[in-house]
Amino acid sequence: MNKKTLKTLEYDKIIAMLVTHASSPMGKDLCQKLVPSDDISEIRRLQQETHDALSRLFRKGSPSFGNAKDIRPSLSRLTIGSSLNITELLAICDLLENAGRVKSYGRHENADTGDDVLDPLFCALEPLKPLSTRIRSCILSEDEIADDASSRLKQIRRQMRQAGEKIHTQLSSLLTGSLRTYLQDAVITMRNGRYCVPVKSEYRAQVPGMVHDQSSTGSTFFIEPMSIVKLNNDIRELETQEKAEIEVILAGLSQETSEHIDTIRYNLENLVELDFIFARAKLAMDMNANEPMFNTEGRIRIRKGRHPLIDKKKVVPIDVVLGDEFDLLIITGPNTGGKTVSLKTVGLLTLMGQSGLHIPALDRCELAVFREVYADIGDEQSIEQSLSTFSSHMTNVVNFIDQANSDSLVLFDELGAGTDPTEGAALAISILSYLHAQGIRTMATTHYSELKVYALSTPRVENASCEFDVDTLRPTYRLLIGIPGKSNAFAISSKLGLPNFIIDEAKKQISKEAESFEDVISSLEESRKTIEKERADLDAYKDQIKDLKAKLAKKQDQMDQRKDKMVKEAAAEAEKILRDAKEYADKTMRDFQKFGRDHIDVREMERQRQALREKMKEAEAKKSDFQKKPKSQKKLKPEDLHLGDAVHVFSLNLNGTVSSHPDNKGFLFVQMGIMRSKVHISDLQRIDETEIQTPSMQKTGSGKIRISKSASISPEIKLLGKTVDEAIAELDKYLDDAYLSHLKTVRVVHGKGTGALRKGIHNYLRRQRHVADFHLAEYGEGDAGVTIVNFK
Incomplete structure (x- = not known):
């Protein structure tokens, strides 16, 4: 891809944003070198990597690659047998420990997530835990080696501590004894790595020893007493031995590390590659971007594409198609209306997509793979080269015509501008005709009305415009394909206060054909606004219908709850009646037994028996109140009912329509409005109605059932x-429709994308009473892009 186009479309700013998301120096370097590819296999691989990394970011957050420092020089030194210093060994240790953390991050939490293209990179990481543990146990920091790094080092440092303790003991006795009167201060100090005492200059001769330093005023000499010279010499010798032992330890660690040079190098390369991939994913997350699809047929379909360098809160998304029904798109409209932004958006999204970056647009956008993108955008006037605006543009055009082919995308901003309008328009038409004849995908912006007519009259050439609100004198930045733009010069001038007589005189200066053409455009614009208003009204009606359906469903729920409550109360009352009757009967039996024993007269027994009879009648009456059901005039048989027959359901006191044949136990389904219930044939009575209609079937005047389209729904x-x-x-x-057509299962195809559509559909399905359950399709049947819905 030519560098001039990358600069013109501000691709370098996208790369700068990408670099900020990489955490390792080598990862940032990879980001800096990213350029668009023209190999569709490579592009799809990069896009899939970005997609899988983005999915992991949403599930598990971001891994850290900050310790992936460039250790390649250290590995080269190990290859030739050199020993590494402490800093180099710690850098390798940090790399291995980070490899362990990233490898742990790469493991799937459960089997449901499935494999992705990043798994091989994560699996290839080998943390070399024993080696990193060994280095970490020996090297505590860049300035300190652990005592336990070797037994020899431990012994040397123990001897150093013992010698130091002896020196402090002897010096302490001197400070409190014979040297006390000769000292400037009763302290022990170090000079040139040796222990000394500060002696007053006048007592220099009274303190035997080696002078190591003198104060700036000359009043103090720092003397090493002769009694501790040997001990100081011993410490210096031990320090030399310590340094030599540390070199041995570092050489040993370097030797152990050199056995794993290839593994460490692979770890570094994989970590850097993963850092690069996750940087692309983080950029996609920041931009709310999606993965585009790619083709080699030159077809572009961008849905709600946003220019990534414009504030997300201010940018207006655009829809662009090119290369399917037409190969040349001519965009017209007033200045500051968004024409140039539309060109740059298409060009920049193409470059980003071919670089493996997701694009800020809706999912399922489609981009073509172009070998080259040529862009002539902006004023490239050059004083140094003595080029006017027109000349600089023509220079670009000449280069494009020489180099562009059917695998190229060409973008022109204000083609033919900067010269006589008549000649400029003719030249622009000629250039576009040549590119169009070569099958080169082209987008061009212009003010010339001649190009609007050219687009209307030429096959596979389409007009587009950037909408402008004349009432507010502000552009809306919406791209309207299929509608040529209107200059609005007269309307804008009138709004700004230009006298009408001047505008009327100006209108006389333009030809009737041009005026008629502008009137046609105005008519088209008014028609479009009317259609959009009607569409908005229709959407509002849909929302109202949706609210009404929700209220109706809520009311149905309340009715069902009331029904359940009444049935429960009736059952409880019936149980109470039977319990009271049983208790009264038990009491009566006990009384009869008592009467038999006590020889009570017959009249008393008859009185008790009569009271029992009255009590039972009362209980029977109460029970019948809850079980009372009108008897049908005629007991129905299965052959008496047909689909569409009107019936009355006694238990619910509702009228409905038969929607299924009775089963072998006499149960069938009856549709009552939006409610469909399973009832027994004994609970039904046929009724006469002149016409019965349900959402799934209709009954004609002849009594025959006519199944509507919902019965044959997909x-x-x-x-x-x-x-x-x-x-x-x-x-x-x-x-x-599917539920009323008795479908048991349906498939809802929503695609994968970011998952927002799938989540919204699942939330809706959870609230539907007639949905028994739902789940994602199996592998090979649509996977996460399809939801299977089962009805009750």
């Missing part, structure tokens, strides 16, 4: 590319 609905709100509205109606 077992699958595709919601790819829709927003959550759009998908839920469509899915709601589809599930109603």
Whole structure:
């Protein structure tokens, strides 16, 4: 890809953003060297890596690669047998420990997550735990070797401590004894690595020993007493032995490390590669970007694409298509309307996609693989080269015509500008016609009306415009494909206060054909606004219907709850009646037995018996109140009922329509409004109605049943590319139709993407009473891009 285009489309700023997301120096270097590829296999591999890393970021957060320092010079020294210093060994140790942490991060938490393309990189990491533990136990810091690094070192340091203790003991006795009156201060100090005492200059001769230093005023001499010279010499000798032993320890560690040079090098390369991949994923997360699809047919489909260098809160997403129904797109409209931003967005997203970066747009966008992208954007006037704006643009055009082919994307900003309008328009049409004839995908912005007519009259050439609100005199930055832009010069001038007589005179200066053409554009613009308003009204109606359906479902839930409550209360009351009757009967039997023993007269027994009879009648009456059910005029048989027959359900006191044949036990389904219940045939009575209609079937005047389209509804609905709100509205109606058509299972195809659409659909399904359960499809049946829904 030519460097001039990369600079023109500000690709370097994207790379600068990418570099900030890498944590290791070598990872940042890889990011800095990233350039677009024209190999579709390589592009898809890079995109898949970015996608899988982004999925891991959402699931597990970000791993750290900060310790992946460049240790290649150290490995080269090990190769030739050199020993490493403390800093180099610690850097290798840090690398191995970081490899262990990253390898642990790369393990899948459960089997449901599945493998991805990053698994080989994570699996290739070998932390070499014994080696890193050995280095860490020997080297405590860049300035300290552990005593236990070797038995020899431990012995030397013990002897050094013992010698130091002897020196302190002897010097302490001198400070409190014979030398006390000769000393400037009663302290022990170090000079040139040897223990000394500060002696007043006038007593220099009274203290035998070696002078190592003198104060700046000359009043103090730092003298090493003769009695401790030997001990100081012993410490210096031990220090030399310590240094030699440390060199032996470092040489041993270097030898152990040299046995794993290849493994350490692979660890470094894998960590750097992973850092590079996760930097791309972090950039995608920051931009709320998605993975695009790629083709080699020159087809571009960008859905709600955003320029990545414009504030996310201010940028207006655009929809762009190119290379399918048309190969040349001509964008017109006023200045500051977003034409140039549209060009740069298409070019920059193409470069990002071919570099393995996700693009800030909706999922399932499609990009073509281009070998070269040529962009002539902005004012490239050059005083040094004596080039005017027109000349500089023409220089670029000449280069494009010489080099571009069918595998190129060409972007022109204000083609033909900077010269006579008539000649500029003619030249622009000629250039675009040549590129169009070569099958080169081209986008161009212009002010010339002649190019609008050219786009209308030429096959596979399309107009587009950037919307402008004349009322507010502000652009909306929306790209409208299929509608040529209107200059709005007269309308804008009028809004700004230019007198009408001047505007009327100006209108006389333009030809009737041009005026008529502008009127057609205005008419198209008004029609578009009307259609958009009607669409907005339709969306509002859909929202109202959705609210009404929700309220109806809530009311149905309340009715079901009341029904359940009434049934429970009736059962409890019936149980109480039977319990009271049983207790009264038991009491009566006890009384009869008592009467038999006590020889009570017959009249008393008859009175008790009559009271029992009255009590039983009362209980029977109460029980019948809860079980009372009107008897049908005629006991129905299975052959008496047909699909679509109107019936009355006694237990629910509702009218409905037969929607299934009775089973061998006499149970069948009856549709009562939005409620579908399973009842027994004995609970039904046929009723007469002139016309019965349900969502799934209709009864004609002749009494024959006519099945509507919902009975033959597809077992699958595709919601790819829709927003959550759009998908839920469509899915709601589809599930109603499918449920009323007696489908047991349906497939909802929503795609993978970022998972937002899948999550929204699952949240909606959890609230549906007629959905028994749902789950993601199995591998090979759609995987995470399809949800299987089972009805009750």
